[in-house]
Amino acid sequence: MKITKKIRITKSKFIKVRCPKCNAEQIIFGKATTRVRCLKCGQSLTRPAASKAKIKAKVLEVFK
Numbered sequence: 001m002k003i004t005k006k007i008r009i010t011k012s013k014f015i016k017v018r019c020p021k022c023n024a025e026q027i028i029f030g031k032a033t034t035r036v037r038c039l040k041c042g043q044s045l046t047r048p049a050a051s052k053a054k055i056k057a058k059v060l061e062v063f064k
């Protein structure tokens with residue numbers, strides 16, 4: 001079962017992710033350069049990098 005998939009998102013997109021810890025779904029900004037935490041359990045969903053966010057949660061959907 002694939003839980004965490006490393007995806008690099010370079011364009012400004014909103015993505016729907018699922019928290020790997022509590023399975024809560026959340027919509028985050030794909031280019032977020034700040035740390036995004038799960039609203040429910042506080043698990044980090046992104047790891048901020050220089051110009052792009054590394055998504056640590058499962059990506060369910062990408063909004064254009």
Ligand SMILES: [Zn+2]
Binds near residue numbers: 019021024041042
């Ligand atoms: Zn969570």
